[in-house]
Amino acid sequence: xxxxxxRDHFMVAHSFKGETFGPAQxxxxxxxxVDVEFRRPALDADGLVVDIGRAAAALHAVLxxxxxxxxxxxxxxxxxxxxxxxxxxxxxxxxxxxIRAGALGxxxxxxxxxxxxxxxxxxxxxxxxxxx
Amino acid sequence: xxxxxxRDHFMVAHSFKGETFGPAQxxxxxxxxVDVEFRRPALDADGLVVDIGRAAAALHAVLxxxxxxxxxxxxxxxxxxxxxxxxxxxxxxxxxxxIRAGALGxxxxxxxxxxxxxxxxxxxxxxxxxxx
Amino acid sequence: xxxxxxRDHFMVAHSFKGETFGPAQxxxxxxxxVDVEFRRPALDADGLVVDIGRAAAALHAVLxxxxxxxxxxxxxxxxxxxxxxxxxxxxxxxxxxxIRAGALGxxxxxxxxxxxxxxxxxxxxxxxxxxx
Amino acid sequence: xxxxxxRDHFMVAHSFKGETFGPAQxxxxxxxxVDVEFRRPALDADGLVVDIGRAAAALHAVLxxxxxxxxxxxxxxxxxxxxxxxxxxxxxxxxxxxIRAGALGxxxxxxxxxxxxxxxxxxxxxxxxxxx
Amino acid sequence: xxxxxxRDHFMVAHSFKGETFGPAQxxxxxxxxVDVEFRRPALDADGLVVDIGRAAAALHAVLxxxxxxxxxxxxxxxxxxxxxxxxxxxxxxxxxxxIRAGALGxxxxxxxxxxxxxxxxxxxxxxxxxxx
Amino acid sequence: xxxxxxRDHFMVAHSFKGETFGPAQxxxxxxxxVDVEFRRPALDADGLVVDIGRAAAALHAVLxxxxxxxxxxxxxxxxxxxxxxxxxxxxxxxxxxxIRAGALGxxxxxxxxxxxxxxxxxxxxxxxxxxx
Numbered sequence: 001x002x003x004x005x006x007r008d009h010f011m012v013a014h015s016f017k018g019e020t021f022g023p024a025q026x027x028x029x030x031x032x033x034v035d036v037e038f039r040r041p042a043l044d045a046d047g048l049v050v051d052i053g054r055a056a057a058a059l060h061a062v063l064x065x066x067x068x069x070x071x072x073x074x075x076x077x078x079x080x081x082x083x084x085x086x087x088x089x090x091x092x093x094x095x096x097x098x099i100r101a102g103a104l105g106x107x108x109x110x111x112x113x114x115x116x117x118x119x120x121x122x123x124x125x126x127x128x129x130x131x132x
Numbered sequence: 133x134x135x136x137x138x139r140d141h142f143m144v145a146h147s148f149k150g151e152t153f154g155p156a157q158x159x160x161x162x163x164x165x166v167d168v169e170f171r172r173p174a175l176d177a178d179g180l181v182v183d184i185g186r187a188a189a190a191l192h193a194v195l196x197x198x199x200x201x202x203x204x205x206x207x208x209x210x211x212x213x214x215x216x217x218x219x220x221x222x223x224x225x226x227x228x229x230x231i232r233a234g235a236l237g238x239x240x241x242x243x244x245x246x247x248x249x250x251x252x253x254x255x256x257x258x259x260x261x262x263x264x
Numbered sequence: 265x266x267x268x269x270x271r272d273h274f275m276v277a278h279s280f281k282g283e284t285f286g287p288a289q290x291x292x293x294x295x296x297x298v299d300v301e302f303r304r305p306a307l308d309a310d311g312l313v314v315d316i317g318r319a320a321a322a323l324h325a326v327l328x329x330x331x332x333x334x335x336x337x338x339x340x341x342x343x344x345x346x347x348x349x350x351x352x353x354x355x356x357x358x359x360x361x362x363i364r365a366g367a368l369g370x371x372x373x374x375x376x377x378x379x380x381x382x383x384x385x386x387x388x389x390x391x392x393x394x395x396x
Numbered sequence: 397x398x399x400x401x402x403r404d405h406f407m408v409a410h411s412f413k414g415e416t417f418g419p420a421q422x423x424x425x426x427x428x429x430v431d432v433e434f435r436r437p438a439l440d441a442d443g444l445v446v447d448i449g450r451a452a453a454a455l456h457a458v459l460x461x462x463x464x465x466x467x468x469x470x471x472x473x474x475x476x477x478x479x480x481x482x483x484x485x486x487x488x489x490x491x492x493x494x495i496r497a498g499a500l501g502x503x504x505x506x507x508x509x510x511x512x513x514x515x516x517x518x519x520x521x522x523x524x525x526x527x528x
Numbered sequence: 529x530x531x532x533x534x535r536d537h538f539m540v541a542h543s544f545k546g547e548t549f550g551p552a553q554x555x556x557x558x559x560x561x562v563d564v565e566f567r568r569p570a571l572d573a574d575g576l577v578v579d580i581g582r583a584a585a586a587l588h589a590v591l592x593x594x595x596x597x598x599x600x601x602x603x604x605x606x607x608x609x610x611x612x613x614x615x616x617x618x619x620x621x622x623x624x625x626x627i628r629a630g631a632l633g634x635x636x637x638x639x640x641x642x643x644x645x646x647x648x649x650x651x652x653x654x655x656x657x658x659x660x
Numbered sequence: 661x662x663x664x665x666x667r668d669h670f671m672v673a674h675s676f677k678g679e680t681f682g683p684a685q686x687x688x689x690x691x692x693x694v695d696v697e698f699r700r701p702a703l704d705a706d707g708l709v710v711d712i713g714r715a716a717a718a719l720h721a722v723l724x725x726x727x728x729x730x731x732x733x734x735x736x737x738x739x740x741x742x743x744x745x746x747x748x749x750x751x752x753x754x755x756x757x758x759i760r761a762g763a764l765g766x767x768x769x770x771x772x773x774x775x776x777x778x779x780x781x782x783x784x785x786x787x788x789x790x791x792x
Contacts, residue, residue: 002481003513003523009385013277013293013334018178022185023332029277029293033386046414047477052520053418068287070277081179085134105416117135121273122297122383122782124184127135141781145673145689145730150442154449155728161673161689165782200683202673213443217398249399253669254650254693254779256448259399266745267777267787282574286581310678311741316784317682345575349530369680381531386518388580391531405649409541409557409598419596425541425557429650464551466541515650517537518561546706550713609707613662645663652712655663 001112004049005037006056010063014071014082021081027072032087033119034063036095038132044107051105058103062094084118084126092116092128099132133244136181137169138188142195146203146214153213159204164219165251166195168227170264176239183237190235194226216250216258224248224260231264265376268313269301270320274327278335278346285345291336296351297383298327300359302396308371315369322367326358348382348390356380356392363396397508400445401433402452406459410467410478417477423468428483429515430459432491434528440503447501454499458490480514480522488512488524495528529640532577533565534584538591542599542610549609555600560615561647562591564623566660572635579633586631590622612646612654620644620656627660661772664709665697666716670723674731674742681741687732692747693779694723696755698792704767711765718763722754744778744786752776752788759792 013029036059038050066074071082080086092114099108115129145161168191170182203214212218224246231240247261277293300323302314335346344350356378363372379393409425432455434446467478476482488510495504511525541557564587566578594602599610608614620642627636643657673689696719698710731742740746752774759768775789 001525002485003525004481005521005523007386007519009387011288011292011294011385013291016178020178020180020183024275026332027277027334028275028332029295030275031293031295031385043479043481046412046416047479047482048416049481049522051416052480056520068290068292070291083175083179084184085136085175085181086179089134119386121275121295122271123139123273124188125135125137126181127137129133129135139782141783143688143690143781145687148442152442152444152447156671158728159673159730160671160728161691162671163689163691163781200686200688202687215439215443216448217400217439217445218443221398251782253671253691254667255403255669256452257401258445259401261397261399265789266749267789268745269785269787271783280574284574284576284579307743307745310676310680311743311746312680313745313786315680316744320784347571347575348580349532349571349577350575353530387535388584389531389533390577391533393529393531403650405651407552407556407558407649409555420539422596423541423598424539424596425559426539427557427559427649464554464556466555517539517559518535518647519537544706548706548708548711611703611707612712613664613703613709614707617662651667652716653665654709655665657661657663 001039001041002043002049003037003039004052004055005035006052006059007033007035008056008059008063009033010067012066012069012071016081016083018081030120032084034059034091035117037115038111039113040110041112042110044110048107050108050111054104058098059095062091062098065094084120085128088116088118088126088128091118092130096132133171133173134175134181135169135171136184136187137167138184138191139165139167140188140191140195141165142199144198144201144203148213148215150213162252164216166191166223167249169247170243171245172242173244174242176242178239180239182240182243186236190230191227194223194230197226216252217260220248220250220258220260223250224262228264265303265305266307266313267301267303268316268319269299270316270323271297271299272320272323272327273297274331276330276333276335280345280347282345294384296348298323298355299381301379302375303377304374305376306374308374312371314372314375318368322362323359326355326362329358348384349392352380352382352390352392355382356394360396397435397437398439398445399433399435400448400451401431402448402455403429403431404452404455404459405429406463408462408465408467412477412479414477426516428480430455430487431513433511434507435509436506437508438506440506444503446504446507450500454494455491458487458494461490480516481524484512484514484522484524487514488526492528529567529569530571530577531565531567532580532583533563534580534587535561535563536584536587536591537561538595540594540597540599544609544611546609558648560612562587562619563645565643566639567641568638569640570638572638576635578636578639582632586626587623590619590626593622612648613656616644616646616654616656619646620658624660661699661701662703662709663697663699664712664715665695666712666719667693667695668716668719668723669693670727672726672729672731676741676743678741690780692744694719694751695777697775698771699773700770701772702770704770708767710768710771714764718758719755722751722758725754744780745788748776748778748786748788751778752790756792
C-alpha cells in the first residue's frame with residue numbers, strides 16, 4: 001500500500017458541554033496541525049498516489065471553511081462537542097467530498113483510504129481513518 | 133476508526149544480556165518518550181475516544197512505576213532484556229490493566245485497540261500494538 | 265553561558281483589532297506550545313541552572329492563569345492585541361515574577377536571562393527574551 | 397504486533413516528466429529523511445524485533461546506493477518518475493532484498509511486514525508498506 | 529527583544545567543487561526547510577514584530593526564486609559552492625532586500641535583526657544571522 | 661554570523677546526590693540527543709563554517725567516550741552531579757579539545773563560538789555556549 005501525506009493547520013475557538021470537560025467547558029481555542037494521509041494500492045500513470053500540490057491546495061480549501069472561526073457558532077456543528085477526534089472526522093468528510101467532486105483530479109479516483117490526524121499540542125493528537 | 137494519542141516520558145537505567153548487544157551490555161540508560169494511541173470505531177456520548185486528561189493521568193501513573201529506576205533490579209523483568217520493544221509491550225499491558233480497572237472511566241469500555249510507541253532517540257523507536 | 269529549557273502548552277480564544285489582521289479579526293483560538301529557556305553564567309552547588317521539576321511546575325502554574333480562557337475577556341489584556349509575541353512577553357513577565365517570589369527556589373536568584381518562545385503552529389512561532 | 401523503526405536520510409537530484417508536475421519538471425532535488433519500520437508478531441530470543449544497530453547499518457548501506465546522485469541518470473529508474481512514493485517502494489524493495497540476503501541476521505527471518513516512509517519536507521511525506 | 533519566525537521550504541539540485549566534499553562533488557540535491565526569525569526591541573502599534581501573513585508571503589516569494597532549480601546553472605551563484613550556510617546568507621540577503629523594498633509593510637522598518645536557518649536533514653542545519 | 665549544527669545522541673545511566681533531586685537520586689538513565697552548533701563570522705575558502713561530515717564524525721567520537729556508560733563510575737565526573745547542563749559543558753569541552761587537536765581540519769581554526777544542546781526528553785533540554 002502506498003501513502004502520501006500533506007500537512008497544514010487551522011485555528012479556532014470553541015467550548016465543550018459536559019462535566020467531563022472541566023475547565024474546557026469555558027470558551028477557549030486551539031491550533032490544529034492537520035496531516036492528511038492518502039492511500040492506494042498502486043501508483044497512477046505519473047507515478048503518484050495523488051499530486052502533492054493539488055492535495056495541499058484541496059486541504060487548504062477545506063481548512064479555510066473552519067479557520068479563524070468560533071466553532072460554537074457553526075450551524076454544521078450545532079449540538080455537538082467539537083472535540084479533536086470529532087473534528088478529524090469532519091475534515092475527513094470534507095476532504096472526501098472534495099475528492100469525489102474532482103478537486104484532486106481524475107487520478108484521485110484510485111484512492112482507497114484516508115487518515116486525518118489533528119495535532120492539538122506537542123503532547124496530544126486525534127485521528128479518523130476510513131475508506132474513501 | 134477514531135484515535136486519540138497522548139505523550140509522556142520516563143527515564144531508566146538497564147543493561148542487556150547477549151553478544152548481539154555489543155556495548156549495550158554495559159549498564160547504561162535511556163529516555164523513552166511514550167505515545168499511547170487509543171482507538172475505537174465510534175465516539176462516546178461526549179464526542180470522545182477517551183478523555184485526554186484522564187488518559188494522560190493514567191499513562192503518567194503507569195510510567196511512575198518505571199520512572200527513575202534501574203530496570204535490572206525490577207522483579208517483574210527478571211531474566212528479560214528490557215529492549216525498547218519489550219518495554220512498549222510492558223507499558224501496553226499496564227495501560228490496558230488500568231483501563232480494565234476503570235482508571236479511564238466507563239467510556240473507555242468502548243476502546244478497541246491500542247498502540248504504544250517508545251521513542252528512544254531522534255533516530256529510533258519501537259512499538260507494540262494490539263486489541264484492548 | 266548555561267541554559268535549561270522546559271516545555272508546556274496552553275489553549276485560548278481571542279480576536280484581533282485592526283485591518284492588518286484580516287480574518288483573524290474574528291473570534292478564533294490557538295494552542296501555544298511554550299518553551300521557557302533559563303540562562304545563567306555558572307551552575308549552582310547542585311550542578312543546576314534551575315531545578316527542572318520546579319521550573320516545570322512554576323511554568324505550569326503561570327499557564328494555568330491563561331489556559332482555557334477567552335483572552336478578549338481578560339482585564340489584564342484590555343485594549344491590547346494578544347498576538348503571539350505579546351503573549352510571549354506576558355508569559356515572560358509572569359515567570360519572572362514567580363522567580364522573584366521564590367517559586368523556583370533560592371538557587372534561581374542566580375538566573376541572568378530568560379527566553380520565552382510560543383509556537384502557534386508547525387510553521388510559526390514568536391518569542392520574548394530579556395534579563396531576569 | 398511489535399515494531400522497530402530506524403531513521404536515516406539521503407540527498408538526490410532528479411526531474412519529473414508530465415504536465416502534472418509543473419515547475420518540478422525542471423532538474424531540482426530533495427533530502428529524503430527515511431523511516432523504516434520493521435514488524436513481527438513475536439520477539440526473538442534476545443527480546444528484539446530486529447537489532448537496531450544492524451537495521452541502521454543495513455538501511456545506511458541501501459541509502460548509499462542512492463545518496464549524492466542524479467536519479468535521472470540511474471539505469472534502474474529509466475523511464476520512471478522518481479516521485480517520493482515511488483522511491484519509498486524502491487527503498488522498501490532494497491531493504492527487503494538485504495533482509496533476504498541475511499544482512500539483518502538470522503533473527504530477521506521472523507519479520508512479517510515493513511513500512512518505509514520518506515519525508516520530503518516539514519509538510520509532506522510518502523510511504524510504501526507491504527509484507528516482507 | 530521580541531522575535532517572530534516563519535517556516536517554508538525549497539528543493540534544489542547542485543554540486544560542490546573541492547576534495548573536501550567527497551561524494552557531494554556529484555550532482556545531487558536537497559530540501560531546505562527554512563526558518564526566518566525577525567527581531568525588534570519593541571512591538572509596533574498593532575502589537576506585532578511583523579505581520580506573520582506578510583512575512584510568510586515575502587519568504588515564499590524569495591524561495592520561489594530558488595525552488596525547483598539546479599543551482600549550478602544560476603548566474604548569481606557562479607563560481608561559488610552553494611553550501612547550506614552560503615544559501616542561508618543568500619536567503620537572508622534576499623529577504624532583507626524585500627524588507628527594504630517595503631514587501632513586509634511600513635511596520636517592518638522597525639526590524640533590527642534577522643536569523644535565517646536552513647535545515648538540510650533531521651541531523652544537520654546551517655544559519656546566517658545579522659542586522660537588517 | 662554563520663552557524664552549522666550537527667545532531668547525534670548517547671545513552672547513559674547515572675544518579676544524582678542532593679534532596680533537590682527527589683526520585684532522581686535513584687540510579688536511572690537518559691538518552692541525550694545532542695546538537696552542536698559551530699559559529700564563525702566568515703566562511704572558509706570552500707564556502708563552509710565547518711565540514712559537516714568531519715564535524716559529525718568528531719562529535720560521534722566524543723560521544724563514544726560517554727555512550728553506554730554508567731556516569732557514576734566515570735573518574736572524570738567523580739563527586740559531580742552529571743546534570744544535563746553539566747554534561748552539555750562536558751561535551752562542549754571535549755569537542756573544543758577535538759577542534760584544537762585538529763580533528764575538524766585546519767579550516768576549523770576560524771571557529772569563534774559553539775553551543776552544545778542536550779535534549780533529555782520532548783519537554784526539556786539544557787545547553788552550554790561559549791567561545792572556542
